[in-house]
Amino acid sequence: GAVVSQHPSRVICKSGTSVKIECRSLDFQATTMFWYRQFPKQSLMLMATSNEGSKATYEQGVEKDKFLINHASLTLSTLTVTSAHPEDSSFYICSARGASFTYEQYFGPGTRLTVT
Amino acid sequence: AQSVSQHNHHVILSEAASLELGCNYSYGGTVNLFWYVQYPGQHLQLLLKYFSGDPLVKGIKGFEAEFIKSKFSFNLRKPSVQWSDTAEYFCAVNSEGYHDMRFGAGTRLTVKP
Numbered sequence: 001g002a003v004v005s006q007h008p009s010r011v012i013c014k015s016g017t018s019v020k021i022e023c024r025s026l027d028f029q030a031t032t033m034f035w036y037r038q039f040p041k042q043s044l045m046l047m048a049t050s051n052e053g054s055k056a057t058y059e060q061g062v063e064k065d066k067f068l069i070n071h072a073s074l075t076l077s078t079l080t081v082t083s084a085h086p087e088d089s090s091f092y093i094c095s096a097r098g099a100s101f102t103y104e105q106y107f108g109p110g111t112r113l114t115v116t
Numbered sequence: 117a118q119s120v121s122q123h124n125h126h127v128i129l130s131e132a133a134s135l136e137l138g139c140n141y142s143y144g145g146t147v148n149l150f151w152y153v154q155y156p157g158q159h160l161q162l163l164l165k166y167f168s169g170d171p172l173v174k175g176i177k178g179f180e181a182e183f184i185k186s187k188f189s190f191n192l193r194k195p196s197v198q199w200s201d202t203a204e205y206f207c208a209v210n211s212e213g214y215h216d217m218r219f220g221a222g223t224r225l226t227v228k229p
Contacts, residue, residue: 034216043206043221044160093160095217105217107152109159 003027004096006108013084014116021079021111023094029074030096034105035067038091050077084115119143120209122220129197130228137192137223139181139207146212149190151181154204154222163205166190177201199229 003026013019023033032051036044048064050056050071058064066088068080077096081088091112095105123138141147151163164175171183181192190207207220 036219041224044219046216046218049216104148104150104162104165107160 002098002106004030004094004106004108006092006094006111008111009109010112010114012114012116015085016083018080018082019084019113021081021092021094021113023077023079023096023108025075025096025098025106028096028098028100030077031074031099032097033071033077034095034097035069035077035079036093036095038093038110040091044093047079081113084113086115089113089115120207120218120220122205122207122223124223125221126224126226128226128228131199132196133227135192135194135197135201135225137205137207137225139190139192139220140188141190141207141209142188143209143211148210149181149183150208150210150217151175151179151190151192152206152208152219154206156203160206163192197225197227199227201225202227 005024007022011019034049035047037047038044046059047062048056048058048069050069052071052074056069071077091110093110095107097105119142121140149166152160153163154160163179164173166173166183174180179194183190204222204224206222208217210217
């Protein structure tokens with residue numbers, strides 16, 4: 001149980017375009033979802049926290065207009081990178097937490113974004 | 117604010133050697149502590165977690181960690197590593213009152229056959 005999927009696993013887009021990444025909890029209802037960014041050989045940096053039906057809370061330094069997060073249902077959250085630039089190239093990882101999990105999060109496999 | 121520090125950036129061991137990876141956190145209240153492993157090309161997997169109770173926690177694949185509250189530490193140990201343990205290891209903390217989880221910088225473990 002507690003499986004989180006992400007789609008796509010890899011995406012290449014041109015500079016200036018937007019790309020959407022989906023995060024789904026497959027077998028539980030995710031009351032909270034988190035989006036992380038991981039640069040090569042570095043740790044995960046929390047970008048934002050989203051609760052179902054409410055606006056995401058962004059970490060300091062993360063542009064909310066650039067990284068649009070929508071948590072429309074208890075099983076789906078999306079991250080849209082708008083007007084992507086090469087410096088947005090990174091590994092984006094989502095995690096989800098259900099109401100019964102309290103503090104534990106389950107991680108998706110990640111999405112590799114390359115902006116050319 | 118909660119933060120996590122991992123002292124070792126890259127550890128290289130031979131098979132059968134013992135492993136200890138350091139993790140310290142900065143938060144004075146109640147904490148939940150985790151160790152995750154990320155094998156090359158794969159996603160994060162939970163190795164073990166501590167919420168309360170016995171401070172010596174046993175996880176999967178022979179790993180264990182000890183929570184020492186007075187030292188704000190949660191070091192990961194394994195008595196005898198295998199080549200297949202080569203991976204990136206992340207310590208993470210979730211503190212009372214915070215919804216999110218903070219990760220340490222990670223420690224890359226390379227086990228030589």
